Amino acid sequence: MKIKYALLQITLFLVFTSTIPSIKAQSHWVEGKITTKKGETLSGYIDFKEWSKSPKFIRFKSNDKEKDSRKFYPNDLINYEVDGEKYISAIIESEISPRISSTFDFDKNIQTETDTAFIRVIISGSKMLYHYKNNFGNDNYYINVDNEIKLLTYKKYKKHKDLSVNHRMVFDENKRYLAELSLYLNDCQKISKTLKTTSYNTKSLEKLFIKYYECRNNEKFEKSETDEGNFKFWLIAGMTVNDMRLTFSNFGMTTRHLHQANISNSFSPTFGISAEYIIPRNHNKWSIYNELHHSSFNFEYDYESNTNVKISASYLKIINMIRYKYFTNNKSHIFINAGMGNGIMISSTNKKTEEYGYTEKRIRESEAIPAGMHKYDLSLNFGAGYSIKRLSLEIRYENTLNKLPQSMSLGSTLKRYHFLIGYHF
Structure with missing residues (x-):
């Protein structure tokens, strides 16, 4: 009996170790198209991994029978589309402050670094909304102001200790993004109530933009699939x-x-x-x-x-x-x-x-x-x-x-x- 259970443990170990390498190896070639910096639009297949973090590069090949693929970085492309999603290449400011409460600081001002990255189009129309998750795991949202990609400002930080409740730490939020959105969407006053309750996440921001387009007599726009x-x-x-x-x-x-x-x-x-x-x-x-x-x-x-x-x-x-x-x-x-x-x-x-x-x-x-x-x-x-x-x-x-x-x-x-x-x- 002992030998059988030892063999069972070995089997479980082998299944784990043999499957882990396939996590990186598995590819999903999906029809898509890219637009290069030269203005060429190429149709083919993109290795689409439904990235949770924005990808540093993509793999592309002209047809699904090709063995070799080409890598394209943000500096190589204007945009690409795959499986109903669109990404554009942009130079952006990315917020890098810690998002874990134990590592918050007392500074309400955001900390940023400059990235050249692929950012995902969430809402496409006369008013745009973009999303980018950086290497720190921080979600960053952007709008397009005069053809310039602008970061919506948000940060959570330590405020002070509440001496009345066992020195409990009190946290606060820099919600400047609400004022930035109010100015960006200022041609519709009906969304003011929705704006006040808008959180810094995809679902809540989508809801706000949909309300905006409804206010604009159902002006046409495109929305990416919601990540749920x-x-x-x-x-x-x-x-x-x-x-x-x-x-x-x-x-x-x-x-x-x-x-x-x-x-x-x-x-x-x-x-x-x-x-x-x-x-x-x-x-x-x-x-x-x-x-x-x-x-x-x-x-x-x-x-x-x-x-x-x-x-x-x-x-x-x-x-x-x-x-x-x-x-x-x-x-x-x-x-x-x-x-x-x-x-x-x-x-x-x-x-x-x-x-x-x-x-x-x-x-x-x-x-x-x-x-x-x-x-x-x-x-x-x-x-x-x-x-x-x-x-x-x-x-x-x-x-x-x-x-x-x-x-x-x-x-x-x-x-x-x-x-x-x-x-x-």
Whole structure:
């Protein structure tokens, strides 16, 4: 049995390591066109990766049968179009201030650097809106003023400490972009209410511009596809192999039934539900997978001829993982995932039953694991599987991080191997 589970761990490792290189290797050649700095418009195929960050370059070839492709940088092109999206080349100011609250500074003024970059056209018409995500992961939005690309100003920063509430840090926002948009869209006063509630993100800014064009007697404009994630909901069921090993810092007569025991693996059913959030862009390869499931283990064995030991528990667990998919075609994909699990024990058995006496047999019951078992379970989870249409098959390895017994002299390793079938609806 040990050899089988060692082979299973090796299989999971090989699936992970063999799939990771394909993350960079996978290409998506889609029909598109480019306009060079010389004014030439060329039709062909672009390696379209649904970039979440604006690309530093694109690959282009004249037809899908060509093996070799050419790289084009922002300095080479005026614009390119692919799969209904349009990017233009522009020299821009990019805001680089930290966007994580722990690294905010006290300066409300933005910090910028100059980039020559491809920026995505979000709204195209008499009034333009562009988006660029730089190498720092910052979203930057732009408007076109007198044929010049202007950055809409936004920054979140530390303001001061609130001494009345445990020195809590107070944050503020530089929302100069609202005044800049008010001036840019000043030929429509009806949007003033929408403008006040406009946030510095794609969806909110799109809403404002759509209201503007409605105000302009439904003046024609073009809008790129909105980057919105979507959810998949799954029913999960399967079988779990439980492998427990106990370790000891002290040996004693009261724990002989544990440290001298040969505990066999146990099998138990697993079932649950999950919600998978598909992260937009990158061809839906990445997702956040959250699962609520019920799992259990049950170990029972006899020690010597007069002692029976039962150790079992059932848990309600929340599993949070990041999932990556490698699409084999439009109906199936291979996936890998990894993350953490948090479980609460909802029932348990911790019993040692001994027979004693020579002439008259008597029964004595006590705790099999002295001091009981922990109610909380923290684990690492790694899995790999295959999905076709609405069904999925997954092998998942789970390693419990906190020891099961509460006793300081006892430890444990509990490893689980889940064989799961999923159905999404």
